[in-house]
Amino acid sequence: MLVLKLACKNVVRYRFRSRVTIGAMAFAGGMMIFYASLLEGWLGAMETNAVAMEMGELQIHAPDYLFDPDLYKLVEDERGVLERAAAAGFSASARLLGGGLAAAHENSTGVSIRGIDAAAEEQVVKLHRHVRSGKWLAPGVTGEVVIGQQLATILGVGPGNEIVLIGQAADGSVANDLFIVRGVLKSVGQGIDRAGVFMDAGDFREFFSLPRGAHEIVLKRNDPSVPLDRATRDMAAGFPDLEVKNWRQLQPTLARLLDLSDVSLVIMLLITYAAVGMLTMNAMLMGVFERIPVFGVMKAVGFSGPRLFGLIFTETLIQVIIATLLAVAGGLPPALYFERRPIDFSFLLRESSTIAGIAFEPQWYCLVTRGSVLLPLACLYAAALLSICYPAAKAALISPVRAIHHT
Amino acid sequence: MQLNILAWRSLSRNRRRTLITGFSIAFGIFLAVTFTGSGDYSYTSMIDTGAMMGQGHVSVAAAGYNARPALSRWLPDPGPAMEAARGQAGVSGVYPRIMGQGMFAAGARNVGAVFLAVDPAREHAGHNFFVRSIVEGELFAEGDGRGAVIGAGMAEKLNLRPGKKVILTVTDRDGQLTSELFRVSGIFRTGDRAADSGFVLLPLDRVRRTLGYGSGGVTFVAVYLDDQRSANGVARELTRGLVSRQDVEVLTWRETQPDLSGLIAVDRLFNYLLQLLVGMIIAAGILNTMLMSVLERRRELGIMMALGMTPAQIVRLVLIESFWLGCLGVAMGIVLTAPWFHYMSQTGIDLSRLIGEEYSAGGVLVDPVMKMRLYRESGAAILAAVFMLTLAAAVYPAFRAGGIMPVDVIKEK
Amino acid sequence: MLLRPCVILRRLLSVLIGAVILLPADHAAAADTAFSVDRERAREILETIDDLWRSTSSAARLRMVVTTAQYTRTLIMEGWTKGKEKSLIKIISPLKERGTVSLKDGNTMYTYLPKTDRVIRLTSGMMMGSWMGSHFTNDDLVKESRLADDYEPALTFEGPRGGEEVIEFELLPKADAPVVWGRIDMVVRAADLLPLSARYYDEDMVLARTLDFQDIREMGGRLLPARLRMVPADKPAESTEMTYLEIEFDIDVPDSLFSLMQLRRM
Structure with a gap:
């Protein structure tokens, strides 16, 4: 108890020095909380755009569909699959996919037509949030389509305009119909940007004369803590006649890329932590070494080595505690603020662009997680308490006479 | 002079503290060089690769081509543009080219692809990524011949080998359908799936005839530069030179590859943000050091003032100390960074095992070897930033020291 | 898979009409000349076929039956041709597709x-798509089909096959001809040079598809195979069968029929 009291007294007594040390640590900690939240947000956005945008976590297809897509390779009993997936703890949505040609004015181009259930789709992926102009599909809206942004440019159309879609229906007839463009998407990846045409599943069935079945069932875990691999295995076991794949299996390059950017972000964090650690160590070393004469006197009046060590350690602990409180007070509010309002760097980037098939948007959100707050703080503690060991030990071991003359 | 000596004395008196602070500056320099250096290298290599995929660092195209590329938008006479481009300083290559889309068929199979028509007599592997990536056969020799260089993926899809024929069906400049036979002369493999399965090099004169472009027509003139950073300047000069011609537009890689441009901008922002953050933390360390140093010399400084030193001189003393601390940090930084930088600029780290072969960003292949290069201005910026931060961090301690009242301090103990 | 629009089909028309005209009876005499396995002669026969094919106008009513693993569909169509450049096909039934028109005028194709x-x-992107869900591609109909221009013929066999005297040709594409095939084997009847079959090979000489000409009889005053049957080599169970129900030759077809304006009015 005496040690604690003394430590408190020292912290207060060397007010200026304490303030400088605490200030440095608090600044570093606050910055780290903010920065870690920014990186979390970045990573989250990557994953979201890569996976949650359109691909979904798991996909179910008829065997061989992925290798050689064909209008006739259907998941026959899509309702049954949807029900069983829901019972197994997934949100699920069935999609119909077909190829065709879109024409407007004098322009025409090949498109990939996707029939979806707007209500179910929103539960599984986030495409509906990425409409640039006009509106996303809604349940019950028929005769309207939402198209990719480059496609809109190629065809020279926008919301409210007509486009003609032509394709080959399942019965061999020429599928053709007029649709009104309801919305144009933001950039979400090359495939959709250039060729994506989304319509209501009912419209798709009528257009392609395909009354039953679906080409793709997209799933999302309701409980994200269930490991992806296990979820995939479970579903694959449940549907032995179908092909069940998770997004990592569907897009191995993308998965690798995300892993890599995970690694590189961790490296960046480590580097900043190292800088923080160095700063903390510097402050601590100075705080102790410059008081070695004082410690010498204390030793001379009967303070034992271990107690002195404990004293310095306790002083540091008090400072770190105060610093972490300040760091949270300083770093958390801006992180929380930018969690709601994104940092906008649209001046650098056109609407959005893609890297390795992942769309990037010029708005950057912070994401405050347990890790983004606790990790910087833990790092602060570790750096401070580790770096204090050396000077504290030195102070504890030094002989009183030498200490008093120590400069 | 006097102040310099005093400053050094104070720095050398507390050697440990000085070294720790110096080391933190050195560490900052190390990081800044690493991040800026890998950025400078990879941006340049991405931009150069992007340029090598067809349109060059700067291109001159028919007005409106960039917004909606089509074979109906073409330049009948690229001569003046090519002349103007050749006359620019720092231009390493000027190529007339045609780029468009068509269907390529062999037997009952077919695939849609982008073609780039080039003049084989001029084409240089250093300015053409596909020529450089040929793994089988070779580039066709005649501009009006029927050779074609296709990607490995397409060769597989259409079951083609060198010597085999492939039929191009394309809409010509007037919108008429027309077909032409080509024979595979070479196969390239870039590692990018999209390019390997959907890109074809064709001979320029033959394609001109197919499309009805006359003897000199092109869709654009691709201009290659020694240094991608001069793209804006060259584009400006070209625009000025071609100002009389309303029918052309001069584009830089930023316009022809907006995805790449945006990506680099974001990555650079990311990079700067990290460096700024580390810089601020290091600056906080310097501030801390200087404050401590001032604090512990209160008496000494007080006495100095009592002996007639003005507060301004005290302020200057602390700033000079900080300056020398910065110099020390830079020296340590150079010692720490030079071997690393040398290794990274010569050899680099091969990341291909980590990211795999097929990695493209913003539509451009990325070299899986991480290397570094540092532009002169980047190096200067890092040094300037180090000194600015060091001095800025010392401002507060300096004024604090300058504000010490001599009598109060001497009495203090 | 992506692009399967329907458009007018020059080659299909050409093939159809070609079959129709492939040799009217009065040209049968050409086959009587000496049987030397002679490049020149093969060439002459091919030229004759090409020429006949070009200079005619016709109006026909046809039925197309497409059988695939997924569907069987039957279309009734009406078609007109004039010279080599102009042709038009209109669907009469089923009701759902009634009025769909394919037009070729010169080198340009339209669908209404x-x-x-x-x-x-x-x-160009739609060229390889299926025409009306059949096994013919748009390209089949669009491509220039003057065989003598694109192919070098050689007689490979003359004599009886299956109880009929036939002549077999081997057509090898000329070096620069923009055709996708590596070889076409054609069989014609020796008596009147009417075609019996054509087999299409890719450049590796792997069979890609077979076109059979069946049911030779007199229609519209000429002897012709009334039925064509296309079988893709990789799906032998599938086929497209085209049958003439009626045909008239050398009728007066106005040029205006083949105009864009007319398309909507049909």
Whole structure:
């Protein structure tokens, strides 16, 4: 108890020095909380755009569909699959996919037509949030389509305009119909940007004369803590006649890329932590070494080595505690603020662009997680308490006479 | 002079503290060089690769081509543009080219692809990524011949080998359908799936005839530069030179590859943000050091003032100390960074095992070897930033020291 | 998979009409000349076929039956041709597709879709798509089909096959001819040079598809195979069968019939 009291007294007594040390640590900690939240947000956005945008976590297809897509390779009993997936703890949505040609004015181009259930789709992926102009599909809206942004440019159309879609229906007839463009998407990846045409599943069935079945069932875990691999295995076991794949299996390059950017972000964090650690160590070393004469006197009046060590350690602990409180007070509010309002760097980037098939948007959100707050703080503690060991030990071991003359 | 000596004395008196602070500056320099250096290298290599995929660092195209590329938008006479481009300083290559889309068929199979028509007599592997990536056969020799260089993926899809024929069906400049036979002369493999399965090099004169472009027509003139950073300047000069011609537009890689441009901008922002953050933390360390140093010399400084030193001189003393601390940090930084930088600029780290072969960003292949290069201005910026931060961090301690009242301090103990 | 629009089909028309005209009876005499396995002669026969094919106008009513693993569909169509450049096909039934028209004028192809009241111009990307869900591609109909221009013929066999005297040709594409095939084997009847079959090979000489000409009889005053049957080599169970129900030759077809304006009015 005496040690604690003394430590408190020292912290207060060397007010200026304490303030400088605490200030440095608090600044570093606050910055780290903010920065870690920014990186979390970045990573989250990557994953979201890569996976949650359109691909979904798991996909179910008829065997061989992925290798050689064909209008006739259907998941026959899509309702049954949807029900069983829901019972197994997934949100699920069935999609119909077909190829065709879109024409407007004098322009025409090949498109990939996707029939979806707007209500179910929103539960599984986030495409509906990425409409640039006009509106996303809604349940019950028929005769309207939402198209990719480059496609809109190629065809020279926008919301409210007509486009003609032509394709080959399942019965061999020429599928053709007029649709009104309801919305144009933001950039979400090359495939959709250039060729994506989304319509209501009912419209798709009528257009392609395909009354039953679906080409793709997209799933999302309701409980994200269930490991992806296990979820995939479970579903694959449940549907032995179908092909069940998770997004990592569907897009191995993308998965690798995300892993890599995970690694590189961790490296960046480590580097900043190292800088923080160095700063903390510097402050601590100075705080102790410059008081070695004082410690010498204390030793001379009967303070034992271990107690002195404990004293310095306790002083540091008090400072770190105060610093972490300040760091949270300083770093958390801006992180929380930018969690709601994104940092906008649209001046650098056109609407959005893609890297390795992942769309990037010029708005950057912070994401405050347990890790983004606790990790910087833990790092602060570790750096401070580790770096204090050396000077504290030195102070504890030094002989009183030498200490008093120590400069 | 006097102040310099005093400053050094104070720095050398507390050697440990000085070294720790110096080391933190050195560490900052190390990081800044690493991040800026890998950025400078990879941006340049991405931009150069992007340029090598067809349109060059700067291109001159028919007005409106960039917004909606089509074979109906073409330049009948690229001569003046090519002349103007050749006359620019720092231009390493000027190529007339045609780029468009068509269907390529062999037997009952077919695939849609982008073609780039080039003049084989001029084409240089250093300015053409596909020529450089040929793994089988070779580039066709005649501009009006029927050779074609296709990607490995397409060769597989259409079951083609060198010597085999492939039929191009394309809409010509007037919108008429027309077909032409080509024979595979070479196969390239870039590692990018999209390019390997959907890109074809064709001979320029033959394609001109197919499309009805006359003897000199092109869709654009691709201009290659020694240094991608001069793209804006060259584009400006070209625009000025071609100002009389309303029918052309001069584009830089930023316009022809907006995805790449945006990506680099974001990555650079990311990079700067990290460096700024580390810089601020290091600056906080310097501030801390200087404050401590001032604090512990209160008496000494007080006495100095009592002996007639003005507060301004005290302020200057602390700033000079900080300056020398910065110099020390830079020296340590150079010692720490030079071997690393040398290794990274010569050899680099091969990341291909980590990211795999097929990695493209913003539509451009990325070299899986991480290397570094540092532009002169980047190096200067890092040094300037180090000194600015060091001095800025010392401002507060300096004024604090300058504000010490001599009598109060001497009495203090 | 992506692009399967329907458009007018020059080659299909050409093949059809070609079959129709492939040799009217009065030209049968050409086959009587000496049987030397002679390049020159093969060439002459091919030229004769090409020429006949070009200079005619016709109006026909036909039925197309497409059988695939997924569907069987039957279309009734009406078609007109004039010279080599102009042709037009219109669907009469089923009701759902009634009024769909394919037009070729020179090198340009259009499709008129009554449901959307739109005329679509064929672009290069759609060339390899299936025509009307059949095993013919748009390209089959669009491509220049003057065989003598693109192919070097050689007689490979003359004599009896299956109880009939036939002549077999081997057509090898000329070095620069923009055709996708590596070889076409054609069989014609020796008596009147009417075609019996054509087999298409890719450049590796792997069979890609077979076109059979069946049911030779007199229609519209000429002897012709009334039925064509296309079988893709990789799906032998599938086929497209085209049958003439009626045909008239050398009738007066106005040029205006083949105009864009006319498309919507049909």
